[in-house]
Amino acid sequence: MDTSEFRRRGKEMVDYVADYLEGIEGRQVYPDVEPGYLRPLVPACAPEEPDTFEDIISDVEKIIMPGVTHWLSPFFFAYFPTANSYPAMLADMLCGAISCIGFSWAASPACTELETVMMDWLGKMLELPEAFLAGGAGEGGGVIQGSASEATLVALLAARTKVIRRLQAASPELTPASIMDKLVAYSSDQVVATLGTTSCCSFDNLLEVGPICAQEDLWLHIDAAYAGSAFICPEFRHLLNGVEFADSFNFNPHKWLLVNFDCSAMWVKKRTDLTGAFKLDPVYLKHSHQDSGLITDYRHWQIPLGRRFRSLKMWFVFRLYGVRGLQAYIRKHVQLAHEFESLVLQDPRFEICMKVTLGLVCFRLKGSNQVNEALLQRINDAKKIHLVPCHLRDKFVLRLAICSRTTESAHVRLAWAHIRELAGAVLEAERAAETKS
Amino acid sequence: MDTSEFRRRGKEMVDYVADYLEGIEGRQVYPDVEPGYLRPLVPACAPEEPDTFEDIISDVEKIIMPGVTHWLSPFFFAYFPTANSYPAMLADMLCGAISCIGFSWAASPACTELETVMMDWLGKMLELPEAFLAGGAGEGGGVIQGSASEATLVALLAARTKVIRRLQAASPELTPASIMDKLVAYSSDQVVATLGTTSCCSFDNLLEVGPICAQEDLWLHIDAAYAGSAFICPEFRHLLNGVEFADSFNFNPHKWLLVNFDCSAMWVKKRTDLTGAFKLDPVYLKHSHQDSGLITDYRHWQIPLGRRFRSLKMWFVFRLYGVRGLQAYIRKHVQLAHEFESLVLQDPRFEICMKVTLGLVCFRLKGSNQVNEALLQRINDAKKIHLVPCHLRDKFVLRLAICSRTTESAHVRLAWAHIRELAGAVLEAERAAETKS
Numbered sequence: 001m002d003t004s005e006f007r008r009r010g011k012e013m014v015d016y017v018a019d020y021l022e023g024i025e026g027r028q029v030y031p032d033v034e035p036g037y038l039r040p041l042v043p044a045c046a047p048e049e050p051d052t053f054e055d056i057i058s059d060v061e062k063i064i065m066p067g068v069t070h071w072l073s074p075f076f077f078a079y080f081p082t083a084n085s086y087p088a089m090l091a092d093m094l095c096g097a098i099s100c101i102g103f104s105w106a107a108s109p110a111c112t113e114l115e116t117v118m119m120d121w122l123g124k125m126l127e128l129p130e131a132f133l134a135g136g137a138g139e140g141g142g143v144i145q146g147s148a149s150e151a152t153l154v155a156l157l158a159a160r161t162k163v164i165r166r167l168q169a170a171s172p173e174l175t176p177a178s179i180m181d182k183l184v185a186y187s188s189d190q191v192v193a194t195l196g197t198t199s200c201c202s203f204d205n206l207l208e209v210g211p212i213c214a215q216e217d218l219w220l221h222i223d224a225a226y227a228g229s230a231f232i233c234p235e236f237r238h239l240l241n242g243v244e245f246a247d248s249f250n251f252n253p254h255k256w257l258l259v260n261f262d263c264s265a266m267w268v269k270k271r272t273d274l275t276g277a278f279k280l281d282p283v284y285l286k287h288s289h290q291d292s293g294l295i296t297d298y299r300h301w302q303i304p305l306g307r308r309f310r311s312l313k314m315w316f317v318f319r320l321y322g323v324r325g326l327q328a329y330i331r332k333h334v335q336l337a338h339e340f341e342s343l344v345l346q347d348p349r350f351e352i353c354m355k356v357t358l359g360l361v362c363f364r365l366k367g368s369n370q371v372n373e374a375l376l377q378r379i380n381d382a383k384k385i386h387l388v389p390c391h392l393r394d395k396f397v398l399r400l401a402i403c404s405r406t407t408e409s410a411h412v413r414l415a416w417a418h419i420r421e422l423a424g425a426v427l428e429a430e431r432a433a434e435t436k437s
Numbered sequence: 438m439d440t441s442e443f444r445r446r447g448k449e450m451v452d453y454v455a456d457y458l459e460g461i462e463g464r465q466v467y468p469d470v471e472p473g474y475l476r477p478l479v480p481a482c483a484p485e486e487p488d489t490f491e492d493i494i495s496d497v498e499k500i501i502m503p504g505v506t507h508w509l510s511p512f513f514f515a516y517f518p519t520a521n522s523y524p525a526m527l528a529d530m531l532c533g534a535i536s537c538i539g540f541s542w543a544a545s546p547a548c549t550e551l552e553t554v555m556m557d558w559l560g561k562m563l564e565l566p567e568a569f570l571a572g573g574a575g576e577g578g579g580v581i582q583g584s585a586s587e588a589t590l591v592a593l594l595a596a597r598t599k600v601i602r603r604l605q606a607a608s609p610e611l612t613p614a615s616i617m618d619k620l621v622a623y624s625s626d627q628v629v630a631t632l633g634t635t636s637c638c639s640f641d642n643l644l645e646v647g648p649i650c651a652q653e654d655l656w657l658h659i660d661a662a663y664a665g666s667a668f669i670c671p672e673f674r675h676l677l678n679g680v681e682f683a684d685s686f687n688f689n690p691h692k693w694l695l696v697n698f699d700c701s702a703m704w705v706k707k708r709t710d711l712t713g714a715f716k717l718d719p720v721y722l723k724h725s726h727q728d729s730g731l732i733t734d735y736r737h738w739q740i741p742l743g744r745r746f747r748s749l750k751m752w753f754v755f756r757l758y759g760v761r762g763l764q765a766y767i768r769k770h771v772q773l774a775h776e777f778e779s780l781v782l783q784d785p786r787f788e789i790c791m792k793v794t795l796g797l798v799c800f801r802l803k804g805s806n807q808v809n810e811a812l813l814q815r816i817n818d819a820k821k822i823h824l825v826p827c828h829l830r831d832k833f834v835l836r837l838a839i840c841s842r843t844t845e846s847a848h849v850r851l852a853w854a855h856i857r858e859l860a861g862a863v864l865e866a867e868r869a870a871e872t873k874s
Binding site: 083098295 | 438439440441442443444446447448450451452453454455457458459468470472473474475476479481482483484485486487488490492493497500501502503504505506507508509516519520521522523524525526527529530531533534535536537538542543544545546547548550551553554557558559561562572583584585586587590612614615617618635636691697698699719720721722732740741742743745749752753755756757758759760761762825826827828833836
């Protein structure tokens, strides 16, 4: 494909993408396919000679779309949101065209420097303490990780390296492994200190945990993968109080801040805690500025060596929405969650299982786990909406998360009417079974 | 930005991308900026109200491009290639629009199933033993990782978990840490068994290493991050002989196989070695098919939980190039490397430091390390081409890697003429200094 064909096909793809998103409400949110559906539809090997672009686009509708779970459908209420926005997609096109790998400052200065500044912008939106920012007086800074799992792993490894060095300095006869055998990582029953857990969006009290960690010289990592985006709104910022006690903090703009996957934002108070654990300096990556203290080589902040120019997505999204646009987006989702909550509360057959703080509602039929499992089964078999469950203590609970950029009040009301109808059928079936037995 | 504006801006961006790539030869390959150049050019905070798209695009040229190292320039010969192709960029647009997160089969069946089949396609292109394929009789399969570092880490953790379980089964009184303290990971002087090292593209002899690992029950992981792409050509496949002894193997199509970053291909002979080490099964990720044995939940194969629909890039690239197109691409790069090698050999002042096997030429001026450091300094100060060095034993060596899709014979000849001219100046300066002293 030469450049002139790319101009043509690229514009066709822009229209395909726009059509897909504009018409997504008309697609069934959860697919009908069975495991193994795809293999028989494609050849066993790659073609020797090129196929045409028309072949591929026609196969997208024939082979791919029937097997897609449409995360961006307004009827998708499962897991947590995956971020998607037009500005982020435009930025990703530019990122793909530049294709630089930003493992060091020299490998593409703009890639490194925009990331540092965007992480400061985002940190300021969250009112993070200045110690976490790179452009201030502190020793901290931010980095984009691929996922919250990577951020947590990086924090754990940095914490481990730090404590091993401290103990070995005091007792040089100790080996790293003999120290590791005795190390303890404390966690809540939903894992690290967490703001907005996946199951039920619960919050640890940082003002209780933080001072204890400080007193005992423990590394405190805070994971707010989903909830973190909400902290750009002043009315939710109090949930982050106590972050000043943390050594590291992360959340995922790729969940709820309109920056397409992957973009997990992580800050540390001491940059040297990361670079001390991960530093890698072969001669082919050396460059003349690296010992100046002025620059950041992000490969020392993460597991992989390579990295894309992901801060472009943040830059486009923050500028094209503005802080107010982003706040309005968060507030709309929270309001939709409360609307659903109030609908549930009006039906005495149902109960709300967890305080609704952000965009997640945990609810269930009053009664047995079996009846709730049966209800979820009917919901997901009908495939008009898509939900996943969680366990809270010993209860089987349904989760409805406001996920899509296109979800409106009408979709929430349709979803609720549908759930009520299926609940009626489930309860009817249960009564019939009881009468029989 | 609404859908109709996206249609317009998306098409403008397609043209921007096409213009950038068409005109990239005219951009200076390495930027003039100094560390910290970007921060003063952007506001200290995100804007409250949205900026316009015109503002951003104009800032791309004013703020971003002056700080970009142009990896796709035909005069970029540093590190190793970063893959870029029009088919991959089109696929990435589609991936961004679907925005599914493929942590389980149910989270988007097409995402999981296309990946499994594309990894089989690629495995067949490489003539991997059938044990590594998912669609055959064996217990293996492939997965897309974000980077070779992640693939290696995953292999190490899986190997560690496997040996710890084996030893604990024999001696239940041992703790994991006491075992870990005694574990040894053997590596070459360039790290794991490696085909095509970064410094000099050297190759470990798998037919020597493999049988020893098999005999001693050691996990053998093979990393061919750069070189792996070449094995789709029959004339280079012999370099992979011995892969049949490996437990896991990976290489990066995002380096040299025209699939944009990130796409690191990893295969294992036993799927259960990975899932045994990484399995994560909270109730909100459970789905009705997962115990059927028919499906793959890729979250058990990797560090992160989330994953994009990256196999679309492989599908578009393999189909729009065809195997022959991909082979032709590899061969052209190897031929350009040999062309450069032959130019170097014609100049008695220079020497080739390592057999040229693929697209990398390691060369130097006969003489001191200082004179070679001075030559590299002049090359990178002139910024007409971009190279990085390596150390081979105690020698400072220049690396010229054929990197860009747009590099032609004319660029290689221009680069060589430029290097010769600067070498002349360096040697002249050295003679002058000697005469003086």
